[in-house]
Amino acid sequence: MKRILLGCTMLLALALIAGCASKVQYGDAGSATPLSVDFGSSDLQQIAEAMVDSLLTFPPIVEMTTQRRPVIAVDRVKNKTMQHIDTESITDSIRAKLMRSGKFRFIDRTTDDALIEELTIQQESGLVDPRTAVAFGQQIGAEFLLTSNFSEIRQRQGSITDTYYKFTMTLRNLRTGILEWSDEKEIRKTFKRSTFGR
Amino acid sequence: MQLLKLAALLIVGLIALYGCSPTAGAEGRAKVGWRDDGAPMLNTKVVYNSTSLSRKVAIEEMTSSKSGDMLLAQVTLRSKAGETLSFQYKFEWFDLNGLALNASSAIWKPLIIYGKESKTIQGLAPDPRGRDYKLLLRDAE
Numbered sequence: 292m293k294r295i296l297l298g299c300t301m302l303l304a305l306a307l308i309a310g311c312a313s314k315v316q317y318g319d320a321g322s323a324t325p326l327s328v329d330f331g332s333s334d335l336q337q338i339a340e341a342m343v344d345s346l347l348t349f350p351p352i353v354e355m356t357t358q359r360r361p362v363i364a365v366d367r368v369k370n371k372t373m374q375h376i377d378t379e380s381i382t383d384s385i386r387a388k389l390m391r392s393g394k395f396r397f398i399d400r401t402t403d404d405a406l407i408e409e410l411t412i413q414q415e416s417g418l419v420d421p422r423t424a425v426a427f428g429q430q431i432g433a434e435f436l437l438t439s440n441f442s443e444i445r446q447r448q449g450s451i452t453d454t455y456y457k458f459t460m461t462l463r464n465l466r467t468g469i470l471e472w473s474d475e476k477e478i479r480k481t482f483k484r485s486t487f488g489r
Numbered sequence: 490m491q492l493l494k495l496a497a498l499l500i501v502g503l504i505a506l507y508g509c510s511p512t513a514g515a516e517g518r519a520k521v522g523w524r525d526d527g528a529p530m531l532n533t534k535v536v537y538n539s540t541s542l543s544r545k546v547a548i549e550e551m552t553s554s555k556s557g558d559m560l561l562a563q564v565t566l567r568s569k570a571g572e573t574l575s576f577q578y579k580f581e582w583f584d585l586n587g588l589a590l591n592a593s594s595a596i597w598k599p600l601i602i603y604g605k606e607s608k609t610i611q612g613l614a615p616d617p618r619g620r621d622y623k624l625l626l627r628d629a630e
Contacts, residue, residue, distance in 0.1 A: 323577045323597035323598055323599050323629075324577075333598075333599075336596040337596070340598070344612070347557075347613060348559070354557075356557065391616055392559070393616055393617065
């Protein structure tokens with residue numbers, strides 16, 4: 292009787308100690324387990340994949356990209372959520388996936404300053420062989436502009452918080468102004484505060 | 490005495506449960522071949538690693554179709570349970586020689602299936618090399 296009691300106490304103590312030890316470990320970057328209703332890594336990945344899949348399977352786009360690889364410029368996401376989100380990270384993921392598909396090419400205006408600096412050195416410093424120096428005004432203009440909107444609706448009722456995210460993306464033809472493709476991804480996350488604890 | 494024994498067993502059981510982590514409970518693999526007349530031919534294989542998952546859900550159909558030169562996979566799942574179930578799934582893609590295309594970048598996506606409902610999920614190959622896909626399905630944590 293006493294021995295069993297002692298055994299139980301020891302097991303309980305062990306369980307407590309094991310539960311208290313702090314540790315750091317690597318996690319799965321592709322995990323879809325939400326921690327809160329705030330925008331998380333899985334939401335970003337789901338949005339990127341949904342947008343890319345939709346764009347690459349849209350019949351007119353499929354037809355257009357069979358013969359050539361159109362050039363796209365990516366616009367900044369209009370973040371209408373109440374959260375501070377690095378929206379460039381979403382468009383970066385989308386751009387990376389689209390490039391990996393081999394269907395599109397992109398221009399990137401965010402690195403233009405470094406590019407102009409490099410071209411100026413090539414042209415004016417006298418260090419570069421003029422036969423190999425890249426001249427200004429030879430870049431290819433983008434044919435399409437990829438624009439996006441990100442919005443959030445949050446509702447609270449008692450112990451339940453419900454958050455709805457909507458990411459809308461549009462591909463616009465720069466010459467004609469026509470919207471060639473558009474799609475949206477919706478995500479709903481619900482948090483229910485338990486009666487006990489937080 | 491009896492109660493104490495039960496308590497000890499319960500504690501051990503709880504500790505054992507605490508250490509469990511989710512693995513893919515079901516795996517479906519589909520390989521696309523081409524018949525002489527050009528029609529696609531699909532060989533599928535479904536493996537259930539978890540009996541609790543195979544009791545809850547069945548992989549009914551695995552098909553694929555071409556969107557341009559990219560392969561689009563479609564899998565139909567049917568819930569055997571009466572209640573709403575939450576799963577996670579991901580598609581892994583392989584080329585003609587069986588080399589993985591997105592082994593490190595494939596992401597788990599949430600999936601909710603209502604009682605007795607059948608649900609269709611789709612996945613697009615990351616690039617035109619994708620010929621063979623694997624669907625992994627697991628319980629949401």
